[in-house]
Amino acid sequence: MAELWMVAGPIGNLGDLSPRASEILQAASLWIVEDTRVSSRLAAHLAVKPIYKVLNDHTSPARVQALADEIESHEQAALLTDAGTPGISDPGAELVQACLERDIRVDGIPGPSAVTFALSVCGFYAQRFAFLGFLPRKAGDIQRTLAPFAENSMTLVLFESPHRLTKAARMWADALGNRRVVVARELTKRHQELWRGTLEELAGAPREWKGEITVVIEGHRRLIVE
Template sequence: MTESSKGTLYVVATPIGNLEDLSPRAAGVLAGVAVIAAEDTRHTARLLKHLSIERPLLSLHEHNEAGRVGQLSARLEGGEDVALVSDAGTPLISDPGFVLVRALRESGHRIVPVPGPCALVAALSAAGLPTDRFVFNGFLPAKRGARRNSLEALSERAETLVFYESPHRIRDSLEDIAAVLGERRVVLARELTKTFETFLDGSAEQLLERMAQDPDQARGEFVMMVAGAPPRDADAASLDGQVILQALLAEGIGVKQAAAVVSRLLGGRKKAWYELALSLKADG
């Protein structure tokens, strides 16, 4: 079989809320393929019904993705076109599809993106934070210790930090951002393109206060954006931190607590301040 007679895998972006955001090209692709591989077939069936499209659906999610590779590869080899969609937005962006796309590309199959909605891009475009460079980190870990470690590892990055977050963990994540990253500007994009789309702007502590006053602001799906680390004179920061650590230790503050205070005041990795505090304490 020649390359031109094989099928194509179309990676199709679908709406993140407002169904009118689906492009005419995406609708045409979905109507024309032999099968649609969907993260949740029930969710995609509702979209197809809205579009008056009837196409066979095949589930493809994180638990069965590897097992679907051979099946979909065979269909492409047979000349059938296939569409890959997630529940919302652009597939593979914190959604299944990477295993499939990599395997099919390595096998020489044609992969064509059909661009469209993407929550992180939509959020950044209206957040008012720098977008020339940003770091997308998907979802933060569910457990507090791992979440704080992840934030610590990102604490010195100068780029805008972008995360996805769920409503049942948004308060916990904001508390950890306040503890690890301090008073940086945070922008929350909530329920993008939907009826109650909202952008909340302020420090993590201010946003927590807003949610305490209005619990509705903690509902929905979030894109969480945090300003990058401000530029600092490394030598001056080190000297200031050493002076503060010495003062805290002299007052009987523990090494761990002293390091946490300096990290919050001056930025930088808490581990580095902890090691400096240990050294200062050892020197008396």
Template sequence: MIEEQRSFGEHSTGTLYLVPTPIGNLGDFSPRAVQILQDADLIAAEDTRNTQKLLNHYDITTHQISFHEHNTQSRIPVLLADLQQGKTIAQVSDAGMPAISDPGQELVAACVAAHIPVVALPGPNAGLTALIASGLVTQPFAFIGFLPRKAQEQERFLSQYAALPMTTIYYESPQRIAKTLDRFATVVGPDRPIVVARELTKKFESYIRGTVAQVQEFIKAKAPKGEMVILLGPPAPAAESVAWSQEAVLAALRDRVVHGEKPTAAAKAVAKESGWSRQDVYQQYVEQESR
């Protein structure tokens, strides 16, 4: 059943606002985001202690409730009940966009099912910030997020996504970045272009660009700190085979037949070399012989 739900106007319920928070630089928090948090009845925060620092900076006194991966299922009914009673709830993660590698997806789905308006604010996102400054192809791209922890699961995961004909984006911690790059080298080889962006929007922001092998060596030597975004360039396109002309096919056929091959065997061999179908190659021979 199709439904159009307007974000603003008269509603019989409250509204869930998805509010992006800074990924490092507090100056990236928008005036609209500040206003939403000030006006909300409740803030559902991934880590209330972390969010409190942001609230203190902007003199926001709205009450918080914890909402993270370990209490999602128990919190959703509570939040839905508040929304259905007309309360406005703002949901935030520790950094960046809610529901992107952070809590929020399940709450949004529950609100949509309950016909409760969901409004997303634009704002900071580490993956897109890194992508547009990476120097890699920006369209199309695929956001993958955090990789599995175990080596074998990582390799299977990377094998599934790294072959996509587009830039792929991953998140990783400084503690695991070196081993993760080892896995990239195993799966995609040493020569794929790759970028590691770190400390985005902060004082020591940097982009490490090169091949997988080069970046792998740099990371092992320098052991940089800070949250990492890995951007893997798409695989090189397969070299296009040059199509054989009709004249080239006939010449190869005649050469093989002159040297003693049977026409059917010659047609099969030329088809394999030229990319033509065996039937088409043999038809060329028959037509040539009938002239």
């Protein structure tokens, strides 16, 4: 019976790849990846030469079905993203559903995640949080997306591109108010940075941001008067 493994890969540091993930990746003859240039470095690290197939935001529904058909011809296949846990903020869910419809066994290997890393170090209440991925670009769309959280105590986690971060922070502040925020940049890599401040400070920060960015915004804090 064919198997598809959802394998969490490193978000920057290859040393974070778990022994169990290494074992599955070495056994899988087919790797389904976002970018072969990224995954080939991981394959070289593991000294394996799998067959590569690409699944990304540009993959058509018909191609997803074709990938599921191909998985059926392999004893073990692995789905990886460029960084972190697959199936979150990527098109992995469609492939999983296609495999389940074919009675292909789907399993997973837990591991690195920029979302949980950032939450663990932010210092905000994170028992309840919402992951929003990449927000829309237009101010009106951002306002509508964030409106349900304007008076909600849930911590928010999202991704943003470095060249849009300052402008986006201004729109987040307009929608949510001036909350505390942590910018987690280049996590587990040589130039890792955890920037802490407020949304207003982030919007006015006179700097150029670079690298992969995860943002954690504190939930709404109600003033309690005794």
